[in-house]
Amino acid sequence: MNKIYNPKPTDWNQLLKRPTQTVADIEGTVADVFDAISTKGDQAVAAYTEKFDGVALDTILVSEKEIEAAVHLVSDELKDAIQLAKGNISRFHEAQKTTKVQVETMNGVDCWQEKRPIQKVGLYIPGGTAPLFSTILMLVLPAKIAGCKEIVLCSPPNAAGEIHPAILYTANLCGVTKICKVGGIQAIAGMTFGTESIPQVYKIFGPGNQFVTVAKQLATKYGVAIDMPAGPSELLIVADDSANAAYVASDLLSQAEHGKDSQVILVATSKKLIDAVELEVEKQLAVLPRVEIATEAIKNSKLIYVENDKIALNLIDEYGPEHFIVCVHDEDFYVSNVANAGSVFIGNYTPESAGDYASGTNHTLPTNGYAKNYSGVNLDTFMKNMTFQKISKQGIQAIGNAIELMAEAEGLQAHKNAVTLRLNEA
Structure with missing residues (x-):
């Protein structure tokens, strides 16, 4: 596995590059x-x-x-x-x-919004x-x-x-x-x-x-x-000495077995944990039925050591992971401050697999950095917001002059006339 220690922020973009083909x-x-x-x-x-x-x-x-x-x-x-x-x-x-x-x-x-x-x-x-x-x-x-x-x-x-x-x-x-x-x-x-x-x-x-x-x-x-331009699956875990190395390795492999172009990353503030996770990955990988696929994906994996949580969070937000697992002492720091992630899994007993199958959250999530500007699938993804309005005679009198002035300033006389006609009869 690829181990990187204290990468410079200027190198993050290249370091975090997804293993995707040209299109x-x-x-x-x-x-x-x-x-x-x-x-x-x-x-x-x-x-x-x-x-x-x-x-x-x-x-x-x-x-x-x-x-x-x-x-x-x-x-x-x-x-x-x-x-x-x-x-x-x-x-x-x-x-x-x-x-x-x-x-x-x-x-x-009167203005209102309804969903359809x-x-x-x-x-x-x-x-x-x-x-x-x-x-x-x-x-x-x-x-x-x-x-x-x-x-x-x-x-x-x-x-x-x-x-x-x-x-x-x-x-x-x-x-x-x-x-x-x-x-x-x-x-x-x-x-x-x-x-x-x-x-x-x-x-x-x-x-x-x-x-x-x-x-x-x-x-x-x-x-x-x-829904979103979703591509190969990916997972990023942030962990420190409070994390269980076997659990972390199992989560990395759970995403690696999706496909050869999947990517898994561990960001840790503990060198000892990184070494322990590397050993666990080798141990668990050997007995997986999809060992060939997972092995190829692991070649694209990264084990990244950084000195503190603040640096880790900045790196994570730069990556914008599809799945983000938090296994650290100070969970609240990441939960409260993370800006870019598809779905977040918190604590040693919250495997990403739970969200994939049965906890209740949706597993259709943005990949390839799209977590910076897309949400995962939710109820609103299947709906549209429609706006409605109803204006009374009193209402058109109250708002009409402002509409006339704005329409005239934009040079749209027909817009103004549509209001003027109503004002003259109201």
Whole structure:
């Protein structure tokens, strides 16, 4: 593992660089797929599914029969775990509901704001090296609570042309309206333009590899919103001598096993802890089933020693981690002052895995430094704020002259006239 001691602030930018590829070649591939699907629909989707996923499908849509079969393939123990997580996630997102905001800004001028659900949403659920059925809980449950009418789910099929049964079970349990066997760029393009089988949506959600990330960004050029430009998973832990080295190592590895391009970082004020964590990582890594993936990710990891909490916090805010674990004596210092993080996990008994699955918070979070300007998925992500106003005769008399003066100053005579006509009759 890469150990760095007291790096200079001028070197932080290079030190904290994400292990991502350049996207020049990716952008060309994504654009080609979008062009084909926009004109050829399902035919192009099927061709790219055969090319990228190695399977020829008779139909894109998942049938009721396939869903029924999946229900029987999921163990009762896993169903119970999914139900527990569903309850916690639902409770946390239900609590995010807000009432309308209403203000009489002056006599006779009534303004208010109400929320409305996004009617059609598309969810992308990775299913490659890990079938992320937990992401369905994180996306479908707030969508249902928000009141979204149409919830379309796309997930890549395996070599047999099937979607993992846990994905189908969870999607059905949570209320997905349509499930499509399609992954990668073609899934995002399908939901962007709509095809014979895949409905067009207004906003696309969900994590994915760099191809999916670039595809989501391209979708915005066609009037489709996205949750965030989420890419490979990442974790930063800040720790001191109060931390348990085995726990810290296990958390680093929990993110490293996501993918070879994942990044994990430990920032510590203890050299002794850094050495202990390094040994624990080697020990735990050796017995992981996904050892090859985690090993590659660990090559991009950093163990960084700094002298105090203030320096550590500045470095962390410069990085803006997707997941941020705090295992230090002075938890309050970080909790109260951190500015840039997707989701924060506090104390030795709060593994990042809890947020990934069942504590209740959402695990769809900004990566690649976007925690500096994006929030993770929440109830409001599936909603729009709409403003309303109603002005009485008394109100237009009170505000009208100010509107006339401002409109005239901007040279917009029709704006002024729209008020003047009313004032003359009020």
